[in-house]
Amino acid sequence: MPVSTGALPITAKNLSVIEQSKRLAAYTAVDKHILPEHKIIGIGSGSTVPYVVERIVTQGNELNKDRVFIPTGFQSKELIVMSKLNLGDVDQYPTIDVTIDGADEVDTELNCIKGGGACHLREKVLAEAAKTFILVADYRKNVEYLGQNFTAGVPIEVVPFAYAKVLQNLQHVLGSPNATLRMAKAKAGPVVSDNGNFIIDAPFSREDMKDPYTIMARIKMLTGVVEVGLFCHMAEASYFGNEDGSVTVKRRASPNHVAPVIEEHIASPAGPQ
Ligand SMILES: O=C(CO)[C@H](O)[C@H](O)COP(=O)(O)O
Known part of the structure; x- marks a missing residue:
């Protein structure tokens, strides 16, 4: 018998503006990208994803x-x-048909920070396995450059015995003096990921974050790092629910990862009402 953690989708009538925005993004993305021919579907983590599942359920048992x-x-x-x-x-x-996941921030090139919930290793595997990788988020996550609002830093999953060495390298070699080990809120000690690893949060300068691929590659080269919460050139589209009930869509002009990113606004999406 599964145990509920309270993360289940509950259709609440009085959602806050932020929750409504998350739901709007999730419903619109499902309506657009989870089609009858899609049989293998990746489900991401975070507080926006329950709305993704909620919408998929409404597509019916058939x-x-x-x-x-x-x-x-x-x-x-x-x-x-x-x-x-x-x-x-x-x-x-x-091989997954479509993966839909949340994001901590998404830049103008559809690069994103993930790992606010310490799930980015598995999230990246499912993003890579997917023919189509789609992001869903509320308006606060729609930014020009990564680190604009999400100042906690880049989430980095590390094997526990190597954390001090990785931390030292991040602080003194890669230029993140405020990198810290993520501590648990309701447990003494560090956050432990679903894979039994620790998480370091490493803030980088605006200059570094303008080229997230390079910083991601440099972090990943540190021995002891399992995965970095920077997802570069992976997403095909990102849906952001807005406060006014509209949805902003950033998407590649074609399914080619170097195609330019187009930004569109959908004034009143049909689905989520
Ligand atoms: O990367 C993640 C977990 O590791 C989440 O997708 C990310 O933190 C966004 O979460 P939310 O939808 O709650 O804002």
Whole structure:
């Protein structure tokens, strides 16, 4: 019997503006990208993703009975199971039709920071495995450059015994003097990821964050680093729910990862009302 963590989608009538924005983004992205022919679907992590699952459930059992849903961690696994959708894993399904996930911030080139929920290792595997990778977020995450509003830093998953060495390298070699080990809120000691690893949050300068691919590659080269929460050149589109009930869409002009990014506004999306 699955245990509820409270992360389940509950259709509340009195959602805050931010929650409404998350739901708007999630519903619009599902309506646009989860099509009847999609059978293997990746489900990301965070507080926006329950609305993704909620919308998928409304597509009905006839469609969903032949689908398999792949989670990025404990939270999304529970969401899938509690929603009575078929659960699979990426080792059984290394090719995914569409993965939809949240983001901590998304820049003008569709690069994003992920890992606010410490799930970015599995999230990146599911993003890479997906033919189409889609982001959903509220308006606060729609930025010009990464680190603009999300100042906690780049989430970095590290093997526990190497954390002090990685921290030292980040602070003294890679130029992140305020890099810190993420501490748990309701437990003494560090946050431990679903993979048994620690998380370091490393803030970088605006200059560094303008070229997230380079900083991501430099961090990843540090021995002991498992994965970096910078997702560069991966997303095909990002949906942002706005305070006024509209949706901003940033998307590649074609499914080629070097195609220019177009920004569009959908005044009143049909789905989420
Ligand atoms: O990367 C993530 C977890 O590791 C989340 O997708 C990210 O933190 C966004 O979460 P939310 O939808 O709650 O803002």
